[in-house]
Amino acid sequence: MEADVIVIGGGMAGAIAALRASSLGANVILIRKGHGSSAMSSGTIDIAGPTAFLPLDSWDSLPSIPDRLGEMLRTHALHPYSIVAGGRTGLGQVCYRLRQACDFLLDKVPGLQLDGSTAQNLALPTILGTVKFTAFAPSSLAGGNLREMRDAHVLVVGVRGLMFFQPHVCKQSLERYSSLHAPSSIGRVEVVEADMPRLASAAPATPFEAARSFDDPLTVEKFAQSLANSLPSDATHIAVPPILGLNRHAETYEIISRELRPKIFELISPTFSVPGHRLQVELEAALQRNSVRVVTTDVVDAKRDGRIVRNLVLEDMKSKRTATAKSFIIATGKFSTGGLVANDFPKEPIFKLPLFVGGKRVDNGFVQDLLSWNVDGRQLFLSCGLHIDDSLRPLDTFGEPAYENLFAAGAVIGEYDYVTDKCGMGVAALTGYLVGENAATLAAR
Numbered sequence: 001m002e003a004d005v006i007v008i009g010g011g012m013a014g015a016i017a018a019l020r021a022s023s024l025g026a027n028v029i030l031i032r033k034g035h036g037s038s039a040m041s042s043g044t045i046d047i048a049g050p051t052a053f054l055p056l057d058s059w060d061s062l063p064s065i066p067d068r069l070g071e072m073l074r075t076h077a078l079h080p081y082s083i084v085a086g087g088r089t090g091l092g093q094v095c096y097r098l099r100q101a102c103d104f105l106l107d108k109v110p111g112l113q114l115d116g117s118t119a120q121n122l123a124l125p126t127i128l129g130t131v132k133f134t135a136f137a138p139s140s141l142a143g144g145n146l147r148e149m150r151d152a153h154v155l156v157v158g159v160r161g162l163m164f165f166q167p168h169v170c171k172q173s174l175e176r177y178s179s180l181h182a183p184s185s186i187g188r189v190e191v192v193e194a195d196m197p198r199l200a201s202a203a204p205a206t207p208f209e210a211a212r213s214f215d216d217p218l219t220v221e222k223f224a225q226s227l228a229n230s231l232p233s234d235a236t237h238i239a240v241p242p243i244l245g246l247n248r249h250a251e252t253y254e255i256i257s258r259e260l261r262p263k264i265f266e267l268i269s270p271t272f273s274v275p276g277h278r279l280q281v282e283l284e285a286a287l288q289r290n291s292v293r294v295v296t297t298d299v300v301d302a303k304r305d306g307r308i309v310r311n312l313v314l315e316d317m318k319s320k321r322t323a324t325a326k327s328f329i330i331a332t333g334k335f336s337t338g339g340l341v342a343n344d345f346p347k348e349p350i351f352k353l354p355l356f357v358g359g360k361r362v363d364n365g366f367v368q369d370l371l372s373w374n375v376d377g378r379q380l381f382l383s384c385g386l387h388i389d390d391s392l393r394p395l396d397t398f399g400e401p402a403y404e405n406l407f408a409a410g411a412v413i414g415e416y417d418y419v420t421d422k423c424g425m426g427v428a429a430l431t432g433y434l435v436g437e438n439a440a441t442l443a444a445r
């Protein structure tokens, strides 16, 4: 197996890297053993959210995304945003590159139907009635932007027979958030119940099962009719859990939006959510459209010659083979996806690269040292990962690029915590875009 550029990892970082390299004329293979965090996410693109939910006079007093980026550059010198910025004074540079990366994502993966911007966060309600701040979200989620719901009359829809959603909890929490933190946003919240034809008589359905049944236009129409009968005439918005279609979401959302007068939107579900699955499906469709060859297997080792990576060793149940390229990209994610492994010591298993947290090397220490037993404590393992240079090449223990033709993107890079910094997919898209460029340029030399 041979290509100009080989990308390891099929999440947001790997997919954008492969698409960018391919858009520059490189012949690209993407190898991934499965789905990663991108598919488990809420399906939104966080670039730089507020670190704490501070009381606000109105949503307009939220810090802008460039403000938050500026704060990160001042306080986190090793954050991937700071590396791309080239230091504290590079805010303009990182904003410009983020805009480029997001424009590229919107252009190459139009099926995501993203709304939002790199300037200001959307404020989106979750299934728990809390608020998530994020830069971009699919339009069915972005329709719930609380910044645009002043005096709205919102109906939270409880779907009979659906697991994991308590509409009354969502309502109470949403009312509380709105009244405490941004008093001007929502006028009134009510709960209504609706039946889903296919679920009514069956055992409780998971969100994925419910979403799959919404792929049938007949189910959508019946659901819309059952809902239309119980709508108060002054309702302005309808909030539903994120179940409006699994593989035919765009059609489902179009039909249901047409059938119902109030604006219908999906609530954010923090994890293993249907929109995360939709995002992964759209990334893969984009790879296929752009002639990136996707191979599903495990990369278990790499053959290196001095400071050059020569080839990768691939292994699955059936065979062991090698893959050769001029440049390589590691976008394998963190512990949950196998990008990093933790048997006593944390390790990067393919290239055996050193790992860092807070500027200190940690792959020679116990993984327990990265865990806080205090539930409110900062979990260091979340920011464990590779150090990179300004070309996004992983560094060795001496702070030098480990290999001339190896680049890193996404969550395998260390020194940021997507939970606290609210920047998971933003870092993945930005670094993926840049390494795609760097790897393709090197391969073309």
Ligand SMILES: Cc1cc2nc3c(=O)[nH]c(=O)nc-3n(C[C@H](O)[C@H](O)[C@H](O)COP(=O)(O)OP(=O)(O)OC[C@H]3O[C@@H](n4cnc5c(N)ncnc54)[C@H](O)[C@@H]3O)c2cc1C
Pocket (backbone or CB within 6 Å): 008, 009, 010, 011, 012, 013, 014, 015, 031, 032, 033, 034, 035, 036, 037, 038, 039, 040, 041, 042, 043, 044, 045, 046, 047, 270, 271, 272, 297, 298, 299, 300, 331, 332, 333, 334, 336, 337, 338, 339, 350, 409, 410, 411, 412, 418, 422, 423, 424, 425, 426, 428
């Ligand atoms: C539960 C959860 C919810 C989240 N929600 C959000 C959110 O709402 N918004 C947001 O912006 N961020 C969110 N994040 C963070 C965000 O999902 C990640 O930062 C981002 O998806 C990382 O993308 P990635 O491409 O680097 O890694 P991943 O998406 O994890 O992809 C890693 C890929 O590498 C592959 N791989 C690993 N090892 C190998 C190997 N040896 N051989 C071959 N392939 C390999 C995996 O199979 C996978 O395809 C969330 C994270 C989690 C865990």
